[in-house]
Every structure is written in C-alpha cells, then in structure tokens.
Amino acid sequence: MKPLAFLLALGLASQAALGAPAPYFQWRSKLNGALACSQTPLGPGWEKFAGPYRDARCEKLIVAK
Secondary structure, three states, X not given: OXXXXXXXXXXXXXXXXXXXXXXXXXXXXXXXXXEEEXXXXXXXXEEEEEEEEOOOOXXXXXXXX
C-alpha cells in the first residue's frame, strides 16, 4: 500500500511541476487612460487593453501555436 501511495503522490507532484504561470495583461484606466501590467484584474475602473504577455513589464507577447 505504501508504494502505491508514494507513486500516486509522485504522479500528482509531476503534474503540478508542468503548470505554467498565469499570463500578464495590459490594463487601461477608464478614468485617465493610464496603463498598468497585471496578471489579475485591477478593479471596475480598469479594462483589458492588450495581451497576453509573458513578462511583468508587458513586453513579450505570447504567440499562439
């Protein structure tokens, strides 16, 4: 039983290791048009402007395969 539990835990851990980070998006303020880069929505005063990007500076676009 212990080897089975170990193999199951190892299998689950290996799947988690393949996960990728969330993409970044450029957000534009509805108030003054300011731009910000974030992985999550900044609130109701912001709209998604561009993306997805690979980096936190919103410089490297993710190219679809």
